[in-house]
Amino acid sequence: xxxxxxxxxxxxxxxxxxxxxxxxxxxxxxxxxxxxxxxxxxxxxxxxxxxxxxxxxxxxxxxxxxxxxxxxxxxxxxxxxxxxxxxxxxxxxxxxxxxxxxxxxxxxxxxxxxxxxxxxxxxxxxxxxxxxxxxxxxxxxxxxxxxxxxxxxxxxxxxxxxxxxxxxxxxxxxxx
Numbered sequence: 001x002x003x004x005x006x007x008x009x010x011x012x013x014x015x016x017x018x019x020x021x022x023x024x025x026x027x028x029x030x031x032x033x034x035x036x037x038x039x040x041x042x043x044x045x046x047x048x049x050x051x052x053x054x055x056x057x058x059x060x061x062x063x064x065x066x067x068x069x070x071x072x073x074x075x076x077x078x079x080x081x082x083x084x085x086x087x088x089x090x091x092x093x094x095x096x097x098x099x100x101x102x103x104x105x106x107x108x109x110x111x112x113x114x115x116x117x118x119x120x121x122x123x124x125x126x127x128x129x130x131x132x133x134x135x136x137x138x139x140x141x142x143x144x145x146x147x148x149x150x151x152x153x154x155x156x157x158x159x160x161x162x163x164x165x166x167x168x169x170x171x172x173x174x175x176x
Contacts, residue, residue: 005047009060012039016068024075025130036068037127044115062113065123076130083138089146096153103160110166114159117172118152125149 015036022029043061047053082090104112113119125145132141155173163170 001050002052004050005043005052005057006060008039008043008046009057009064012036012043012064013067015039016064016071019068019071019075022075024079025133029075030130033072033130040065040068040123040127058113058115059111062111069126072130080133080138083142086138086142086146089142089150093146093149093153096150096157100153100156100160103157104166107160107163108166112160112166114156114167114170116152116155116159116170118148118155122149122152 015032019029019032019036022032040061043057044053047057101111101113104110122145125148129141129145159170159173162173
């Protein structure tokens with residue numbers, strides 16, 4: 001039970017590898033995609049409930065999340081034409097995220113990715129976006145995602161800049 005959360009994170013990485021070989025927006029794609037999402041929620045839940053949460057586990061989770069995001073982008077971008085404004089705002093969000101990581105590294109000498117409420121909301125919206133894409137216009141979905149992602153990235157920059165110590169589980173800039 002001690003390594004259950006880490007094993008589930010590893011399974012998510014393996015499922016993400018399989019996702020690379022699927023056709024986007026097909027039933028197989030969505031089955032693997034949703035399985036990755038469930039495993040992402042499950043590993044953190046199990047780690048907290050079994051009191052086996054660790055900084056190494058949090059880092060592995062962030063790596064698995066990043067790997068999943070990269071694979072999904074590789075699979076989805078060729079089949080969805082994004083307008084220039086959405087690309088521009090996505091690059092701004094990426095810049096803010098990289099800035100937060102750089103600030104965290106300079107101030108604390110380590111890679112820091114936070115599990116704030118806004119980051120979790122951004123992740124959830126990103127995760128659900130291929131499903132929402134089936135029902136919402138790209139403009140509506142894009143505005144929603146970019147709005148939350150910009151707020152989330154700005155909050156992470158501010159936390160990285162103002163925090164005296166590393167707390168990857170900090171919930172918000174506004175909560176002590």
